[in-house]
Structure formats: C-alpha cells, structure tokens
Amino acid sequence: MIVNIFLGLIIFGYAGWMMVRHIKRSKQGKCAACPLHKSCSGSCSETESTSMTEMK
Amino acid sequence: MSQFALLGNPNTGKTSLFNHLTGSYAYVGNWSGVTIEKKVGKLRHQTDLLVDLPGIYSLNPLSKDEEVVTEFLLTDEFEKILNIVDASQLKRNLQLTIQLIEFGKPLIVGLNMVDVAQSRGIQINEKKLSDILGVRVVPIIARTGKGCDLLTKELTSDTRKKSPGTPTFKVDYGFLEEIIEQMSELFPDDVNLNKRWMAVQYLEGNKRVISYVSQHMPNTALLEQIKQEVEEELVKRGYAHSLRQFIYHMRDKNITHLLEQTTIVTSSTKTTTTDMIDRVVTNKFLGLPIFLFFMYVVFMLTFDWLGTPLSDVLDGFMSGPLTTWTENGLHVIGASKFIKDLVLNGIIAGVGGVLVFVPQIFIMFFLISFLEDSGYMARVAMVMDRIMESIGLNGKAFIPMIIGFGCNVPGIMAARTIEQPKERLLTILLTPLMSCSARLPVYALFVGAFFVNHRALVVLSLYVLGIVVAMVMARIFSFLFLKKEKSVFVIELPPYRVPQALTLWRSTWEKGKGFIRKAGTFIFAGSVLIWLLTYAGPHGWNVEMDDSFLAFIGGVLAPIFEPLGFGTWQAAASLLTGFLAKEVVVSTMNIIYHAPDTASLTGVLSTQYSALSALSFMSFILLYIPCLATVATIRKETASKKWTYVSVIYSLVIAYIISLVIYQIGGLFF
C-alpha cells in the first residue's frame, strides 16, 4: 500500500511539475528553444524595444 | 569579472570560436546569418564573459540581426572587442575593423581561416599587421580550435595592465576631418562614446547612431545642416556620389595601402572545388531538380530506407522486453492495479509511442545539419529566389523555412536576417506551415497504417502541401495588406566545405536532444494527464473509456470535424492536446486506443479511419495551429498581438478548408 502511494505521488508530482514548467517555458518561446538557455545570461528580448515598431 | 564582445563579418567563424572559448554548443552553420541573437557564455577556466553577436558588414544596420549588434555597442557595458577577421577576405573585413578601431575600445584581432588563406596563396605578415593597426593580431583556426588558448590569454591578461590593446591606427578622411572635429564639439559630454566615431557614423548615415544622438541632444538641426552641406560640397567637387561612398573609399585606400605592406599573394585564380560543385548544383537547368532530388533522398532515408526499420526495432523492444520487465517489476513490489495501469497504459504507451520515432527524427536532423554546414543552404536560397519572387518574397525567406522543418521556433527567429520588414513578417507568418519534426511521428504512425507501400511519397507530399499552402498564403497576404514594399535579394554564397563529423554529430544531437528531453518531461506529464482523463469520468473512477472525461471533452468538439472525415471524440481530443506540443497527439492516440505497440495501434486505427480520412487528418495536423512555443515566439518577434492572432486564426481556417476539400473531393473518386 505504501509503495502504491509513494509511486503515485512521485509520478503525479513529477508530471504536474513538468506540465507547469513546460507551459512556462513555452510561453517564453525562443529562449526555451536555444541550446544555451541554461548558461546564457543575455536576455533575448532585449532588442524587442526596437523591433518592428513600424509594423504595429 | 569583465565582458568581451565578439564581432566580425558574417560567416567568419565567430560562433565556432565562441564554442571553443566558452565550451558551449551554440548553433553553427556555413551561411551568413546563423547567429541572430546575442549569446553570453563564460570563458573556460575564467570568470570573464564572452558575448557572441550576429555577423555584420558595417555598423550601420540594415536588418534586425544587425540591429542587435549596434544596439549592443551603444548601450551595453564591455571591456574589449574581439574582432574576428577572415584572412582570405581581408580587404572587405578590414572595413569593419576600421570602424571598430574608431569606436575606441581596446581591440584584439583574431585572424581566422589562415589555413584557407594559405591554400589560396595569401601570405599574411601578422606581426606587421599588428604593428600598423596598433592591436594584437592572433592567427587562429576556429573550426579546429587552433590558437584559441593564446587568444584567451590575450583577452584576459591585458585587462589588469590596462593601456596596451587600444588601437593606434587612424584613417585620415581628408577634408572631412575638419567637419568631424566640428561635429565632435557639438556632441553632449554626458555620452560615454567616442565622439570621433559618432561623428563619422553620423556622416555615414548610421540610422541607429543618428537616433541615439537625437535622444541625447535637444536639437540636431545644426548637425543635419552640416551633414547636408558637406555632402553637397563633396558632390560638387566630384569626389564621390555620397558621403557614405566617400568614407568607404577613404577607408578602402587605407586598407589597400595596408595590405600592400602586409600580404603577399602568390598564386592567382584557379578552379576550386567550390566552382566545380557550383557548376552542377547551380546549373541553369539542373539547379531546381537537384534540390528536389536532395529532398526526395532526405525523405526516403527518413521514412523508408533507414528510419522505419530502425524505428521498428525500437518499437519491438518497447512493446516486448521493456513492457514485460516493467510489468514483472511492478508485480514484485506489489503495485496496485491503478499504478500498473498508469505505468503500462499511460506512461509506457504515451512516452514510448513517441520515443520509437527517435531514429527517424535524428536522421532528419542529421540531413538538415548537413545542409546547413556544407554551404548548400545559400545556394538553395538562390535557386528558389525566382519562385519566391513571384509570391512577393525573396530566396532568403526559404532558409527560415528549411530550418522550420526541424523546429518552427528557430525558423521564425532566422527570419531576422531578412532586410525588408514586410518580407520578414510574411516569413514569420508562413514558417509555422513548414512541417516541424514534432509532426513527423503523427505522419509516421498514419502512413504505417494506411500507406505502407508509399510511405515516403505520402509524407513528402504533406511537406510539399505545407510549402504550397505557404506560397499561396504569401500571395494572398501580400495582395491584401502588405503590398507597399519592394522585395530585395542579395546573398553571399560561401565556399563549400566538407562538414566535420564532430560538428555534424553535435548539431544533430543538439537538435535531437530537445526531442528526447521533451519525451522525458512534458510528454511524460501529458501522458499521465491524458491517462487520468481516460481513467476517470463523470461517474467515477476506472470507467469505460467512452464514459471518461476525455471522451466527454472530445465529444463536444467532434461534430465540428465530422465533415472532415474524423468526427470522433478520439481525434478531437488528440488535436486539443497537440496545441501544447504536437508530439502529444501520438501519445494521446496510443493511450486512447489502448494499444500495446505501434503495430496493433495501426490495426485499431484502420477501424476508425479510412485512407482518405487519414490523409485529411494528417493535413489538418500539418496546418492547424502553431504549437504554444511557436505562438509565443511569433508574439515576441513581431511585437504585435494582432499578427499573433492572425497567425493562429488563419492557420486554423486554412487547415479546415484544406482538410474539407481533401475529404469531400477525394470522396467523389474513392
């Protein structure tokens, strides 16, 4: 019984955490797809201020 | 801790060097515009940071990726510039070096590709070059990492001693000098930038610098007036057509003089391998057929010759030994029926069902990496330009689309290299129609069930469908609301090179890793959630699947898809999950249809779908909506909510129409 509760908690806990993380990451879009996203300390959205103002 | 900036012309090996110096695995390739974003990495065994920037020809930006660089120079803090110079293209590269010298920060020149220069008979006296420029010149070969240690030493040591490293070379702009001085005095004192540099850039017409100056000065009318007067004077005296041209020529004169003193060219032109390859692949008549043939081989390898057999082996393992072992293991530790169900019917079915497609995805990524690294990419852009022109785009827009075959997110970002804002926006909107690798498992599953004898052909036609729809949409979009701008196409064609096995493997792995990681994280989570939704229903736990929550949710949407040939709750439910990540469509199907392995799943599928409705379903998956990450990227790159909504809505509408046409018209014949 304890084994079952333990396994269930691990699986659902992990799944829930991953689900939240994935949606958070996806919302950041481009940075999540970059292979350096862990080590890079440049923030990708910095050029946003200048980008495509002519298109709004 | 200090920060160094890596600058240089496009495709001179900045990112290769960055990877060597920082131990990173950033994306490299053999065409101009691979890096479109600033990337920061820590130097090996040091605390200092190195910033990799997109390649530029001059500091006056034409496209978005170039803007990143000028923006960085103007607003970021950094100690030193590391300027990478292509030794075989010195004359052109030094134009940028001069502008960087004028910028006034300490500078080190990394003389890259000395081996290529040597093979072309160019001998460079680095010592002399270093003396004249007044900066350290370090010969390197970035691809192999030769000279990198010395470069790191040079970069980090000088910061403590300060003074050396600041360049002494100065271009005399003749009669402009007086004007430059006059302007320098007008600039406000609270700006940290070199005033001479600002004056020269202002005269050259650097838009970003001009707007920077106007932000820091209340009145720039006088500056504008000086600029105009001097330009008129130039033209009157017959020195040049414009200020920019004049400045270019003055620099060019200095460079020519410099090169006379420092380089010896021995052998002149001879037919290179690049010439020979180009004679075939960019041949007037063979160019397009060769590209199409290449694509055909890619699909045959992925879906027929190599990929499918490998997937089958993996599938055999997952459904056979792996399932048995897990089952026994769970039995031994005394797991309840609930846990057993969860693991076997949820996790193994969902995650395993996606993982079996790893071989096919890696083969695809490998071939795309080969395309990127060999130098053929830019040729494809040239071969495709005529077709792209007819739909209001240019050949360069084809590069983001090819990258989009791997993953749409980097594809959309690659659109930054396109100069015209309209063409860039169009490319961003259309790239999601390129069938990314996450959609590939869905095709693989369905062609395995319905088109066993024509696997590659059917999948190829889906990819082509994506391209054709993109082209039609481009035509419609540019006709509807984006017609004002002129289309522009200029591209550099780099020499071919044989991709290094290590680089090729690395870029394949970097792309494929994401897929495997996703399987272990998000697809795992998705599988658990979907399994739970099939296990539970409004009337309690462990219900029949048709009474589950998932059936209920899917059932609400199912009637909408009735005219498309797949109006079942199962299809609707899997489409719904696909928005988060398209691979989950397959996981969902694996769980819903209770299939222990792919073979039996395809069997179950054929009871629910006909060949025609399968085709309609695959087309819908191809087109229906960009995944969440792609939508977020579109939002960021266009900086516009309106265009983000447009991209989501138009793709849904198009998907519906195309699937409807396929199913209804196809139904008349079969």
Place this chain on the structure above:
Amino acid sequence: MNLTDLQQGKTAVVSDVTKLNDIVKQRLIDMGLVEGQEICLKCAMPFGGPVMVEVCGQCLSLRRKEASRIGVS
C-alpha cells in the same frame, strides 16, 4: 554596358553602382562590389532568376533586375 550583358564566365570592371536601390547598394558595397572592382558573371538562373557573380574571390547572388543596373566596362 551593364552586368547582364556580360557573357557567362567573362570578367569586367564595375563602373557604376549609383542606379541601384539603396538597400541593395549598401549590401553590395559591404560585400566588396564597388566601382573599380573586377567582377565575373558565373551563372544565371532560368526564367529571369537571380545571377551569381564573383567579386574579390567571393561569390554572391543578386537579382537580374538589380544586376542590369550595375554598369561595367
């Protein structure tokens, strides 16, 4: 004479780039295609597609329409 009049594989000297569209002009100048430079027409794509030229040992591709605005002698 302009660049498109050049025979395939033949070399000439660029004499005029002033008639080009601004963006194209700046790009080409950046890549080293300036007056006084030797230029070789390598090949042309069918149906009025782009041309491929070699300047300072570097191949580039531009549209035929733009190429026809580059004067050579």
